[in-house]
Every structure is written in structure tokens, then in C-alpha cells.
Amino acid sequence: MSAKAPSSRVAAASQQRTSLIPETLEELKSTGGPSLQVQTPAQQRREERRRRQRSLDNIGVPSFSRFLQDAGVDKLERGVAEILQLNIGLYCNQACSHCHVESSPLRTEMMDRATAERCLQLAQEAQPHGLAMLDITGGAPELNSEFRYLVEQAAAMGLQTIDRCNLTVLLEPGQEDLPDFLARHQVRVVASLPCYSTTNVDEQRGSGVFQRSITGLQLLNAVGYGQPGSGLHLDLVYNPNGAFLAPPQDALQDAYKAELESAYGIVFNSLLAMNNMPIKRFADYLLRKGELQEYMQTLVQGFNVESTSSLMCRNTISVGWNGRIYDCDFNQQLDLGLRHLQGSQDAHQGSTVFDIGSLMELQQAPIAVDSHCFGCTAGSGSGCQGATS
Numbered sequence: 001m002s003a004k005a006p007s008s009r010v011a012a013a014s015q016q017r018t019s020l021i022p023e024t025l026e027e028l029k030s031t032g033g034p035s036l037q038v039q040t041p042a043q044q045r046r047e048e049r050r051r052r053q054r055s056l057d058n059i060g061v062p063s064f065s066r067f068l069q070d071a072g073v074d075k076l077e078r079g080v081a082e083i084l085q086l087n088i089g090l091y092c093n094q095a096c097s098h099c100h101v102e103s104s105p106l107r108t109e110m111m112d113r114a115t116a117e118r119c120l121q122l123a124q125e126a127q128p129h130g131l132a133m134l135d136i137t138g139g140a141p142e143l144n145s146e147f148r149y150l151v152e153q154a155a156a157m158g159l160q161t162i163d164r165c166n167l168t169v170l171l172e173p174g175q176e177d178l179p180d181f182l183a184r185h186q187v188r189v190v191a192s193l194p195c196y197s198t199t200n201v202d203e204q205r206g207s208g209v210f211q212r213s214i215t216g217l218q219l220l221n222a223v224g225y226g227q228p229g230s231g232l233h234l235d236l237v238y239n240p241n242g243a244f245l246a247p248p249q250d251a252l253q254d255a256y257k258a259e260l261e262s263a264y265g266i267v268f269n270s271l272l273a274m275n276n277m278p279i280k281r282f283a284d285y286l287l288r289k290g291e292l293q294e295y296m297q298t299l300v301q302g303f304n305v306e307s308t309s310s311l312m313c314r315n316t317i318s319v320g321w322n323g324r325i326y327d328c329d330f331n332q333q334l335d336l337g338l339r340h341l342q343g344s345q346d347a348h349q350g351s352t353v354f355d356i357g358s359l360m361e362l363q364q365a366p367i368a369v370d371s372h373c374f375g376c377t378a379g380s381g382s383g384c385q386g387a388t389s
Ligand code: SF4
Pocket: 311, 312, 313, 314, 327, 328, 329, 330, 331, 367, 368, 369, 370, 372, 373, 376, 384
């Protein structure tokens, strides 16, 4: 297939600009199970704990902490907070089968202005101590009312910003200027594209998502993203379409680059190959297919001690839409709150951005690890570079 000229691609993209949300809702209706229902946080916590415990009990593995110790790592130590990751809401125009945050158009949770302002204040105060990046995720973060405010303020403060973009959001009505907005603020785009084949992407992310994602990438390329010398960084994220580990990143990146450029004229900077985390909707998916235990076993057997030096929890502080603070986006989805307050014994009563005086005071807080952490340490150890949308 030959690549179209950039201008005709952008014109074609404009013609496709209809919302994906009606199709997503229709698919939810036809395939909806318990995992697609909105639960209260307490229900989610109970269900998640039961599921994780069951998978571990059944395969009889030692704890993650024990694995670390046996591998010569006493415990995970937190370093300087270099990245503040904000999950600003669970609303999304998609409802992917592997979504570890269970986003969909039915979710209504969103960060408010007061919480966004407090996060920016904490980030600004932490800049002289090493904080350099604001990493914004969701849901589809661009559909949250605070997204553009956060990007503009972060740029004014001199912070690098990441947008964890699902690509199809670029075609949502009202987002016509999104590529220009991102480029103007030098936002680094990290975008999900779990395969370069239509079938695999649509199976995991919903019908029609692949073609819309391709168009979204072309729109980003058209404003300079991924183009040599533009300074506009575009990374893609691969995650497996099933219960297996991500393959080595470099060979996969070469294949993505060759295929996307020859078929669609798309260029990008790097490919990040991530494992799927055995939590939330992906855990449900595995449970339904009878593959949860096998997948946990694969993760445990794939434990790679070298990965422990670059885990997200070592240099990132994660904040949820409601201001709660976590070690990482995965702990956030399990509601394993970061405990910095003296004497706090309950992991589910962690602190919020309004409880702390600075991000620096979190440095001594222990990192909460559990069975899902095997998802970060399996294989090439690339599974923990952050949430993707
Ligand atoms: S899930 Fe990954 S990033 Fe989060 S605490 Fe566990 S090892 Fe660290």
C-alpha cells in the first residue's frame, strides 16, 4: 500500500471527524459483563483484593517482596521525584478490553480545578529538587476539563509535559485544534498502538479504532510530531494482545517503523513495549478465558532483577483524579495509597495532595508492593514506564 501525501491525509482525516463514543457504547451494551459496570471504590477494592489473592493462592508463589529479597534486593527504595504523574479522570471515548483503569464513556470521575492547582503548586516547589516532568494520563486526558489548563501552566513553569494519548481522541468533535495545541506547548505524546494490524488493534481496543488511530498519527505527523529535527516527540506503546509477555523492544520497533511508514507514511520516535498488568479489566479478561493463573505464572517466571532499578515507583509520584497520592498508576488503580503519615496502617487511607507540605517529604515513604508488581519486573523489564491511555 502506498502512503498518501500529507495534505490529502489531513483532508481525509477531517472527513472522518465523528465521535467514537456511540460505537463504544453500543459495543459495551453488546459485550458488557461485570467488568464494564461502574462500581463504587469500596466494591472495586474488595473485588480486586479477592482476585489477586485467589490467583496467588492458586499458583502458590512467594510474595513479591520475598522474590526481591531472594534476588538480592532488600526492598524498593524511592529516589528523587522526577515525574509527577496525574491521572486526571476516567472518562474515555474507548473501552478497551485490556484497560487497567476500566475507563469508558460511562465513567464520570474527573479532577477538579482546586486539585489541579494544588498539583501544580507541589510540582513548582519540587522543581529545584529535581522534578522535571508532568505526565498526564486518564481515561482520555484530553477530554478532561483541566487538561489544557495543566498543560499551559506546566509549560509556563518550564516543566516537560507528557500526554498519554489514545489517538482516536484527535478525531473527537471539539478536538480539531488538539495537534496544534500539543505542538505549541511542546508536549511529548505517548500513544497506544498495540499492533500495526487492524484486526489485533480493533479486537483489543474496539472496532474502528485502528483506522482512527492511523488518522490520528497522520494528524500529529502533519504538525511535526515524530519528524526529524522538529523537537516534537511521538512515542508509540505496544502491549501484547493476550496472556504473554512483550517481546524485545528494539526488533519490534524496527518492524513498526517499517510497516507504518510504508503503509501509511507515518513516522514516530520510539516504541515502548509494555506488559499488560494483571489488574482490573485485563484480569477480568484473563479470568473469563481461564488464563489468569497461567499469566501470573508467566510473570513470576519472567522475573528479571535488572528491571528493578528502573521501576516507575522509584522516580515518580502518581496522583489520582481525586488528589490521592500513590506510588504508581497501577497502585492507584488498586487504591493502594502511599502512606507517609506516621502510624498510618491502612493502605487504603493514604494521603492526598492537600495533606502534604511538599513532594520531598514523600521520599522516605515505603513503596507498597504486591503480586501485580510482577507485571513490571517480567521479561525485559519495560512494563513499568507508566500508564498508557
Ligand atoms: S506496580 Fe510497578 S511501579 Fe507500581 S509499585 Fe509495583 S513495581 Fe513499582
